[in-house]
Amino acid sequence: MFNSVHEECGVFGIFSNEISSVANSVYLALYALQHRGQESCGIAVNRDGVFSQYKGDGLVGEVFTKEKLSAMESGNMAVGHVRYSTTGGKNINNIQPLVIRHIKGNLALAHNGNLTNSAEIRKGFELAGGIFHGTSDTEAIAYSIVANRLKTESTLEAVEKTMSAIKGAYSCVLMTATKMIAFRDPNGFRPLCFGKTDDGSYCVASESCALDAVGAHFIRDVRPGEIVTFSEDGVDSVMTHFPGVGEGNICVFEYIYFARPDSVIDGVSVHSARIRAGEFLAKEHPVDADVVIGIPDSGIDAALGYSQASGIPYGIGFIKNKYIGRSFIQPQQLMRENAVKLKLNVIKDTVKGKRVIMIDDSIVRGTTSSRIVGLLRDAGATQVHVRVSSPAFKHPCYFGTDIDSSENLIACRYDTVEDIARVIGADSLGYLSVEATKKIAAEADVGFCTGCFTGEYPVEAPADTSKNKFDQCMGRF
Amino acid sequence: MFNSVHEECGVFGIFSNEISSVANSVYLALYALQHRGQESCGIAVNRDGVFSQYKGDGLVGEVFTKEKLSAMESGNMAVGHVRYSTTGGKNINNIQPLVIRHIKGNLALAHNGNLTNSAEIRKGFELAGGIFHGTSDTEAIAYSIVANRLKTESTLEAVEKTMSAIKGAYSCVLMTATKMIAFRDPNGFRPLCFGKTDDGSYCVASESCALDAVGAHFIRDVRPGEIVTFSEDGVDSVMTHFPGVGEGNICVFEYIYFARPDSVIDGVSVHSARIRAGEFLAKEHPVDADVVIGIPDSGIDAALGYSQASGIPYGIGFIKNKYIGRSFIQPQQLMRENAVKLKLNVIKDTVKGKRVIMIDDSIVRGTTSSRIVGLLRDAGATQVHVRVSSPAFKHPCYFGTDIDSSENLIACRYDTVEDIARVIGADSLGYLSVEATKKIAAEADVGFCTGCFTGEYPVEAPADTSKNKFDQCMGRF
Amino acid sequence: MFNSVHEECGVFGIFSNEISSVANSVYLALYALQHRGQESCGIAVNRDGVFSQYKGDGLVGEVFTKEKLSAMESGNMAVGHVRYSTTGGKNINNIQPLVIRHIKGNLALAHNGNLTNSAEIRKGFELAGGIFHGTSDTEAIAYSIVANRLKTESTLEAVEKTMSAIKGAYSCVLMTATKMIAFRDPNGFRPLCFGKTDDGSYCVASESCALDAVGAHFIRDVRPGEIVTFSEDGVDSVMTHFPGVGEGNICVFEYIYFARPDSVIDGVSVHSARIRAGEFLAKEHPVDADVVIGIPDSGIDAALGYSQASGIPYGIGFIKNKYIGRSFIQPQQLMRENAVKLKLNVIKDTVKGKRVIMIDDSIVRGTTSSRIVGLLRDAGATQVHVRVSSPAFKHPCYFGTDIDSSENLIACRYDTVEDIARVIGADSLGYLSVEATKKIAAEADVGFCTGCFTGEYPVEAPADTSKNKFDQCMGRF
């Protein structure tokens, strides 16, 4: 799958006991979280209550040039954010962290997720004269915290009250003059964890790979519904919104596609979850073949799992061109097909004269799958059996994943799996079952959300369905 | 005077009867207003109520690259802004136009000036749970308009009410879904005017030179306290805050330094005002000499006026290097003196063996003046008589001019004009009198503000003097 | 005149007694010479015989970013170059200084001018197996020097021999491992001078304004045909190609347009030469009027001269927008006319209701002149009398000035001055006479070239006239 399903964000925060180059740590962490958002990024630094910030459109390495990074203030706290925005990033006010001034001081907020009652929350504040600079629901969260702060004794209480009002997905890092507060929605849709460096700084991150990047030791995940406060007094946890052990609904797609394989989320290694997905695929959709290959990057682990479970040798079938990035210029119409080949070339030796099982993490429109199957046949594969390490997308996501509209989703356009196999030119096709996705991380300490596969959501979908891109789904499988 | 006194902003708005490339017009106008602010700029476009925007740090030509400009939407209205920011432009939320969403829709605001009760206004909203993204007083104006809009029937009424609450300097262009509203504070500290293009579009601009740049014909200035609404119904004026004909207090420094000589402000040509300043200088501080020269750019006109009034020949004494811009790298300490020479070189033929009258628009710290006088002597001038086409800065400005702190101002550090002459190495020195500044535009239809020279302000200075950079002034002249 | 006649280059060299930041000095000097070429630039540094260089397309401030400039090596010598290239700068091998390796070591060459026998020279070397990286005649000069170096005892002798072979215009700075050699063609078409800094470094420059920029004191011009060597042994002059005092043919257009007014060339101040051109114009083409104005930048001085000679008051008629540069995006067709207004706006007060004499330095195609006359009439001028401070272009230049083809030159397309006046909409028109141009610098210690006005060249025109853009000239005046 290429660039067709998008995560919304990655967050990071650091709380240090002394004034230091906290912006540099955030910079490293954002590099480690870059896969969660490539449209824009930002860092806000807190030096004894004085906030400064820099943000911009582009990758971390583009926004934070040597000049800009070295111009960042030292501080004792900092938060950072990488963002993927569906609307083209035209509104610079949506770039996070959101830094605001309110009656009690400064506040910076970095948010990963999507509220389902953002419109209502916004409307409430607008009716009271509130103004919004951006279109993100992050601003609605900030408004709520500020409003609740006026009615309570502490920011912590304000966050607690806010969590009673907002619905949907949110894994947030909040920075006040003196504290860093991490909080995660009671469903725990998006990951969030924290750790500690050798010199005693606490770090909060969307994924544990960012803790590794700054040399912090993983302590634990922020639990669904939990509020963790980092301050001079150490770490403090408030569990009033905690749904209970084993409860919660983390997005299955974090394991299948979004997260980095070296991250551990809610007790489960992403890499291992993918290996297991491959193993389940082998059981659910066995086929006689000569080699199992995966489509980089996220199909690789599942292919290894399929191979191990099936006994069919694992092979390296593709080379991904690592230089193709934002600056690559798509050549004119006639060269499109080559462009796929430029991005992903087949290693002929692996597939020539062989029956190939090709593992992909998902199929969205089917166009790319079709081309890749073609590449394999051109390279001499005698059979191509496609196995997908996730169930078919047939429903929208309201919790932070940007899925294509139903008219484009191949699983919504065809009745049967056989139809889809035919369309993409595969000899056979098999999707992972929803049941299997729930088992892939049996040892996980939370439950799962599989709404995009089943249409059953743990939280009520937004009332306003006028913008619902999912008109209907033809898929009967 | 080089880069030492700063204007805060320039604004522009266009109201067209049809969807067209309004962003292009704003682009041209901002080029014409670039002298009013070089730190950042932005354009917001309104296409039948849908707002889009682009802003960034840098000059118009840097922010609006070919790619960015051509990506701007077409629309029927647009506003633009160029900004000079004292705090380094680190906060991207301060870049204007400010575009916000509120309960009644979208709103874009471009503001030139400075409120004196911004802190109180902000505090009021913050106490009610309001949040501020930036540090500019523009956001306070926007909040006020939105709050008043909730209590009134129209944006026009909201603006009217807002003008009763906010104090200080503001020349604004406000864009709503269907209207463009220009309003200017009752003192009229900063200029604002409007015109019409041949194809019927109305334009509002800080200076008439921007109307010229887009091919609009000047209609008239927005009067102090006036609210002018541009809509499908044409142009409408509300004068409830108008202080009366001849009233108002436009900043004298607009004529002396900020504005472009080809602009006409409140009925007076800037070029002519400068010529007259030179004429008054000749009367107030005559001296026998061989040639009168001006320091580019704004000392040129006054030098011509001095020459005409005194009969002493006008000469071209300096060449300013037009390539020195933001990308010029200041060489190390030892080369500083040459850097002045690189920016401003003497034409030796003009001054060699002559008694020279050198006209500058102002003296701030005196360092540059001292170097320039030195350049003239090195070039062979036998005498150098400095004449300044404005009175001496001895007091802070609260209305949008960024003046250095008193400890740096040469007029605050020395008792007498003679002392200053000695410090800068001049044979004699003369400042324009405050009386003369009031006469330089006798035919102007408004009054003047000379607070930075006299300490007498038309509007109460802000209560919070903790940040007042003016500890004391030694100047007794 | 706007951007229609182009100089080819500016050169600079510095010879220091110690290892220092010579690249910084060249950087400053190139800023001062930027008006002589804006397409590309480069600096080559010599540190005890080891050469390093950096060059690129663009202005000095664009090519030499902070990072690039600070990465330049220290050295005891350096040469720099700014270039205007007619062919679009596509060939990076044409960017100067040209740095080459040959059997005797390294060599860097910066050249301003144009050879008339470049093709022959190149062909000779090519027949012997020589290869050329670029298309410039500079490479031919380098080849000649290297070839002659093999046959002689010193680089100086090689330069001397080379000067016997090459024809046309060349003002060069050559850097070898141990010496800096400045040489100028026997006609002295292009300027070249040298000076000394307080710390004993020698500098060679196209114009004296660059000496000022680095704090060097002007010593004297390099004479036509002279070779000046700077080495550990001091300064040495070889005059074997010197044509004699008062001989030589400096390009008149250096005084009229190319050079900066603060420069002194061959004993004559450029500013004074322009003043005198204005005075001659007043005598040759008197007219009754109310005000004399000049078109910035180079028409200003002549306007002042016209005013002084005629007694008609001098006025400031135009403001040039100093922010319009390479990044300015020309708006679409319909806005073209405004674009002229954006670049050059009329100060209405100066011309309204008046009979105006407008001085321009030259008229090329006439299109811009026509628009400017229109702007003046729109601003209320009752009469517009155009006076041009140079004769009419009617012939090509073979010595380094890029003149438009004859089919575009207005002076080649019409028979009489009256016709041209009619075309550009002027009430009257007068060109400076060729005789006057020869007198404008009567005290100059060299003669002049007026080939582009008269067709009479001091050096034979190139044999190959196939590329001659001058088919015919209709002008009979």
Next chain:
Amino acid sequence: MFNSVHEECGVFGIFSNEISSVANSVYLALYALQHRGQESCGIAVNRDGVFSQYKGDGLVGEVFTKEKLSAMESGNMAVGHVRYSTTGGKNINNIQPLVIRHIKGNLALAHNGNLTNSAEIRKGFELAGGIFHGTSDTEAIAYSIVANRLKTESTLEAVEKTMSAIKGAYSCVLMTATKMIAFRDPNGFRPLCFGKTDDGSYCVASESCALDAVGAHFIRDVRPGEIVTFSEDGVDSVMTHFPGVGEGNICVFEYIYFARPDSVIDGVSVHSARIRAGEFLAKEHPVDADVVIGIPDSGIDAALGYSQASGIPYGIGFIKNKYIGRSFIQPQQLMRENAVKLKLNVIKDTVKGKRVIMIDDSIVRGTTSSRIVGLLRDAGATQVHVRVSSPAFKHPCYFGTDIDSSENLIACRYDTVEDIARVIGADSLGYLSVEATKKIAAEADVGFCTGCFTGEYPVEAPADTSKNKFDQCMGRF
């Protein structure tokens, strides 16, 4: 191994039968060859004999922006080049393709490799008055071709004669007005192959992956010593320098490290060669362990081979951060260790509590290996056995590979393999034998060069050993 051994270049050429967007094809091909050189790149286009070019420092995507690429001329031929330069790329004249003019017309040359008698060749031309713009040996090849062209009837003959004179490594694409000529040194040190697109264009490339990228079908390798001419008359081969079937000495390191695994070189798939290297390693250095992992990117294939041959399970041990590129800013000293972790993070699940075999393609200084072994232990590996899929570097390369100096090479600093194992903290260490490297591609149709491992070179090393960085080698294994 991270960025410590460097290839010098990649070349590409296209010969089309019609004027088309050949530059676009080269652009795609250079993206596919980017791994062979990231310092600079360039494209030269030939349109019926008229040459144009663009080159610059940086990656293909940085140099060829949308604007620059679309400004490239259409043509019927084009050549391109990606370059890695050891001297920092300061000399823009070294950027290839080299485009020159000579007596017979234009010529563009792209070269991969390194001559051993470049100094002699250059000296010969310099003695005859030749000048060199760059420091590359490519210019020496161009000079030779031009000189020989004068003495022969065709460029083909000139190339043939040149090949008799130059020694060392060269895989070149030469473009004349009407022909494209590919030639490869008789040892065939560097790869070169050609293919044909569906529309009949011929393409020459350093690696077959670039043919895939432009949709060309692989035809065959250019043989060692072969000259292949592409012209209107089709493809023509001259074999006068061909050493014979099975002869030649391709660089082993092309298979081990430089080339892309999806390329096929001299009849052998790079991927398969690496698999076989892993298999040989398993036989030569067996060890009892739980998992085999490879260091990305080039250790992956060998790890798979080791696993297959040993029966020990293959695992994915590391994730490489794909966003770390040229713009990444190395943090200060204290953060260095984290920087390795940021670039390459361990998947803990794969190694925790396990005996790990870690396959790397080579060890240069040992510093990185030491850190990576540390990462594995930190992640819980109980044993770490390092296996290297190449022999130890103990000698310099004169044929285009940039190897560190002997004082830095770990294999030169220690006597035994055990010492090195201790230094990098491994439980055991095994290098691939030289014999095995010769067998890894037994079916290859050419021989190998293993000079950097054995010190025995197929071509005499350069006489000038003054710059020889290899003082001595301590390694006795």
